[in-house]
Amino acid sequence: NAGVTQTPKFQVLKTGQSMTLQCAQDMNHNSMYWYRQDPGMGLRLIYYSASEGTTDKGEVPNGYNVSRLNKREFSLRLESAAPSQTSVYFCATKGTGLVTDTQYFGPGTRLTVL
Amino acid sequence: AQSVAQPEDQVNVAEGNPLTVKCTYSVSGNPYLFWYVQYPNRGLQFLLKYITGDNLVKGSYGFEAEFNKSQTSFHLKKPSALVSDSALYFCAVRDLPSNTGKLIFGQGTTLQVKP
Numbered sequence: 001n002a003g004v005t006q007t008p009k010f011q012v013l014k015t016g017q018s019m020t021l022q023c024a025q026d027m028n029h030n031s032m033y034w035y036r037q038d039p040g041m042g043l044r045l046i047y048y049s050a051s052e053g054t055t056d057k058g059e060v061p062n063g064y065n066v067s068r069l070n071k072r073e074f075s076l077r078l079e080s081a082a083p084s085q086t087s088v089y090f091c092a093t094k095g096t097g098l099v100t101d102t103q104y105f106g107p108g109t110r111l112t113v114l
Numbered sequence: 115a116q117s118v119a120q121p122e123d124q125v126n127v128a129e130g131n132p133l134t135v136k137c138t139y140s141v142s143g144n145p146y147l148f149w150y151v152q153y154p155n156r157g158l159q160f161l162l163k164y165i166t167g168d169n170l171v172k173g174s175y176g177f178e179a180e181f182n183k184s185q186t187s188f189h190l191k192k193p194s195a196l197v198s199d200s201a202l203y204f205c206a207v208r209d210l211p212s213n214t215g216k217l218i219f220g221q222g223t224t225l226q227v228k229p
Contacts, residue, residue: 004157031215040123042204042219043158050214058216090157094215101146101165101208103217105157 002026004106006091012112013081021076021109023091031094032074033103034058034066036087043090049074081113116141118207120220127195127227135190135223137205146208147188148217149179153201161203164188175199195227 007022023032030051035043035058045058049068063085065077078085088110092103117140127133139145146165150158162173169181179190190203203223209216 033216040221042221043217044219045216048214048216056214092158101215102148102160102163103215104160105150107157 004091004093004104006089006106006109008109009107010110012114013078014114015082017081018077018079019081019111020078021089021091021111023074023076023106024072025091025093025104026072027093027095027104028071029093029095029104030071031096032068033092033094034064034074034076035090035092036060037090037108038087046076046089078111081111083113085111086113087111116145116207116209116218118205118218118220120203120205120223122223123221124224124226127225129197129227129229130194133192133195133199133225133227135203135205135225137188137190137220139186139188139205139207141207145181145188147179147181148206148208149173149177149188149190150204150206151175151201152204152222158204161190195225197227197229200225200227 004025033048034046037043044060047066049055052071067075088108090108091106094103119138148163149161152158164171164181172178205220206217
């Protein structure tokens with residue numbers, strides 16, 4: 001089992017370029033999340049998907065869009081990248097129920113916008 | 115609104131000594147609390163959680179955390195630190211009463227264990 005995988009691992013963009021960050025999970029979890037991590041700010045939620053076919057905004061959604069393609073995959077798109085979007089992006093998944101009420105994280109994508 | 119605070123940016127401890135990484139929270143209702151660890155250039159790894167039951171929660175790698183309702187704290191502890199414990203530690207609280215499972219993270223505390 002790979003758990004949660006993210007591609008690419010690293011990316012450098014120029015201002016105004018677009019790209020899609022991919023996330024896939026083989027944990028059969030319903031919920032998936034996108035966070036960004038910036039120094040001294042912890043992790044902030046960008047978007048989440050409680051189940052296949054649904055998505056909702058998190059704390060910092062501006063400049064991003066998401067697609068929950070199926071139960072396994074949840075992608076994050078930057079339509080027109082800005083230097084303020086330079087960050088490390090993490091995808092996470094979560095099962096349902098108290099016992100499985102834990103988020104599991106992917107290895108991250110380091111994005112630099114010049 | 116739910117929130118979490120980690121009052122120390124960095125904690126330094128000598129190998130073999132006990133360590134404590136502090137976390138305080140503010141929630142309406144009963145808290146669901148979590149600790150995660152992040153090693154350099156890696157994703158976050160789950161350490162332990164408190165949902166209900168015993169106030170002392172045991173987790174991975176010999177870590178434990180003590181839930182204190184009166185002090186609204188959930189400090190992470192380990193009796194004897196290892197150099198390999200050096201990492202970034204995050205406390206988090208589940209965003210209630212929404213049923214989305216969203217987590218609210220603290221700012222993170224860097225633990226440095228010196229030989």
